Amino acid sequence: MPDTPCVVIDVSKMERNIESMANIAKEHRVKLRPHAKTHKMPWIAKRQLEHGAAGITVAKVSEAEVMAAHGVDDIFIAYPLVVDSKIERALRLGEYIRLIVGVDSLEGARLLAETAAARGRHLEVRLEVDTGLRRTGVAYDEALALARDIASLDALRLTGIYTFRGALMNGKATLDLRSAGIEEGRMMADLAERMRAAGIPIEDVSVGSTPTAAFAAMAEGVTEIRPGTYVFEDRMQAKFGVCSLEDCAAVVMATVVSRPTDDLVVIDGGSKTFATDVQPNVDPLRLQGFGHILEAPDAVLERLSEEHGMIRVAPECSLKVGDRIHIIPNHICSTINLHNKVYYVNDGSAGEESRPAGRKNAHNTYYKMKVWGRGMLE
Known part of the structure; x- marks a missing residue:
């Protein structure tokens, strides 16, 4: 005791929760990349992958290092890295696994690009977009211009956009999860289409928290959901x-x-x-x-x-x-x-x-x- x-x-309950979210992703034909910040345990991440997750999401380089050390080989750090030491660690990690890094500013993108270029490396990045939470993320109306700038940096490969809004509408918390999720998904899918029309080859549109994931996944053009708490x-x-x-x-x-x-x-x-x-x-x-x-x-x-x-x-x-x-x-x-x-x-x-x-x-x-x-x- x-x-x-x-x-x-x-x-047993955890396994049912993992299976349930995996089924939601399959139903809507989107990838599931669960956020491991909830559990931070590699064996649980592996169970999520065994149930069909495409990879995992983390918020810290240290979390990514722990997961990679235990065999997880597709990781998205959904957080802007702007410190040289963390960028260096991410680059080293990216030599062994598929690593995607978040970015939300031109200054941050240039730091990533300069450090990667100095090591003769390329980094796969996703642009974070603020859809109302007012946390990290470029303002929605400024995202296209920033995406153009990031796409022009030789050492970076911009492959996607992502957001985290949670149960929020019109800047306020809401219980209307369906409307909040669908709106979040549509906003991001529309933005991705505008980027593609501008010649930026956006592949992934990543959205959705645990309360909104099932609804955000309904929006046409969404490719990935990133819930965490559900586990x-x-x-x-x-x-x-x-x-x-x-x-x-x-x-x-x-x-x-x-x-x-x-x-x-x-x-x-x-x-x-x-x-x-x-x-x-x-x-x-x-x-x-x-x-x-x-x-x-x-x-x-x-x-x-x-x-x-x-x-x-x-x-x-x-x-x-x-x-x-x-x-x-x-x-x-x-x-x-x-x-x-x-x-x-x-x-x-x-x-x-x-x-x-x-x-x-x-x-x-x-x-x-x-x-x-x-x-x-x-």
């Missing part, structure tokens, strides 16, 4: 209606360490255990607390300090000191990133998976996965 707090993954799902996706709480494959297991009053339960998991980026009581989801407690669905994990989680309960709630409880976090991607290890169950057997070096703030070493029990994955 592992110490708490810890993350426990139900492999585990979480409370946020359940509230969006993308899945049910029963589909959530990852939970945080915690122990009740105190019940100082009838209406307060304290667990051994706080802000160093649960991600806090998806805050309670924020539109459009209006989630109550930081997670859904399976043993006490009406209780609310309403406050977190570093090592304590404070749960508001009804006086008749039966939770007592020493009880172990399981909580579906609001956002699983950021929660996974807080843990050096995750545990998993599969067909009644249990195993331990050490976290790879791709996790933020982890040392740049690879951990050997320890596996026991029936049905575990090498």
